[in-house]
Amino acid sequence: MAPPGVYEAEKVLQAKIVMAGESCAGKTSILRRYTELCPATLSPPTSYIATIGIDFKVKTISFNDTTMKLQIWDTAGQERFHTFTTSFFRGAHGFVLVYDITSTESFQGIVHWMKDIHEKADENVEIILLGNKCDKEAERVIPKNRGEKLAWEYGIPFFETSAKDNINIEDAFLVLAKEILNKSPCVLLDLDMVDLHEKAQKRNCCKL
Template identity: 70%
Template sequence: MAGPGQRGVGEPPRLLKIVMAGESCVGKTSIVRSYTDPHGAPTSSSYLTTIGIDFKVKPVMFDDIRVKLQIWDTAGQERFHTLSTSYFRGAQGFVLVYDITNLDSFQGITSWMKDIHEKAGDEVDIILLGNKCDKESERVVPKQKGEKLAWEHGIPFFETSAKDNVNIEDAFSVLTKEILEKKSCVLYDFDVVALNESKKRTCCAF
C-alpha cells in the first residue's frame, strides 16, 4: 500500500472502530478471540453467546503505521438488536458474519447490511465472512453464494474458521487496509486527547 506508511512509527497510533455484526451463534466472539489471542483461544464450542456488548483492543503494525483496532463484539439475538445496532454509529469498518452450516444466518445478511448503511452510512468498509468452514460436512451455504453476495455489494469475502484460525488474519488485514486508505476517517490518539482537553478549556474559560 502506498502513501501513509512513510510517515514514521513515532506517530500516535491510529484508532479504528470495527464492529462485528451478524446473527447469533455464527461465531463472532470466536473470530474476535481467534484474532486477538490466536495462541490462547479455546475451541469455538466453549464460547458463551454474547450478552450485550463487549470489545477488545488489538494493536497492529500495518505498512509501518501503528494502528489500534477497537473490535466491538455485538450480540446477534433479536432482543439485543436495538442495543447492538446503536454501536454501529462512528464505526469505520464492519465484519459481517454468517455460518456456512446455517442458511438462516446467510439469509439474514441482507438485513444486517441495511442496518449498517442506515446507522453508519454508505462509506464504511465492510467484509463478509462465511464462518465455520472447518465443518465442511455440515455445509448448507455453498461458497459460490457467499462470493456472489459479496460481489453484489462490492465487498471482500472470506470463508473462515475461528476454530482452526483460517483466514482470520487475512480478513482483518484487508479491512484495515481499506479503512486506512480513507485517511479522512481515521483518528489518532492525540486527536481524542486534544478534543477532550478542548472541551475542558472551553468550560473553564467561562
C-alpha cells in the same frame, strides 16, 4: 516538527470496527481467535457463551510503516438486543459481517444486517463478509460460491473462515484495516476506549 534531538512520538491510528451477524454465527469466536489466541499451538475453547449486549477488544497491528489500533466491538445477534447493538454502528470505520456456512438462517440474515449498516452507520464505511465455520465441511449448507456472489453484489471482500482452525482470520482483518486506512486515513479517531467500555457495561446492566 519536533525540536532537534527530540523524537516525535509514533502516531497510532485508531479505528472502530463492529462485528455483526446472527446469533451463533461465531463472531465472538472469531474475535477471540484474532485478539487473544496468537500462538499457533494454542487451541480455542470448543464453545462460547453468546454475547450479551456488547463488548469490545483491542488489537494493534503494523503494516507499511503504519500502526493501527483496532477497537473491535462484538455485538449480540439476538433480536431482543437488536436496537441496542445497532446503536453502536454510528462512528464505526468498518464492519465484519459474519454468517455460519452451516446455517441458512444466518446467511439470509446478512441482507437485514446490511440494511441496518446502510441505515444506521456513517456513509462510506468499509465492510467485509465472512462465511464462518468452514472447518465443518460435512455440515455445510451454504456453498462457497453463494457467499462469493453475495459479496460481489455488495462490492465487498469475502473470506471463508474458521475460528477453530484459524483459517483466514488474520487475512480478513488485515484487508479490512487496509481498506479503512486507504479510504479515510484522516478520519481515524483517538477513541476513549476505557470510557466507552464503561458506558457499554452500564447500558448492558440496564438491559438485563
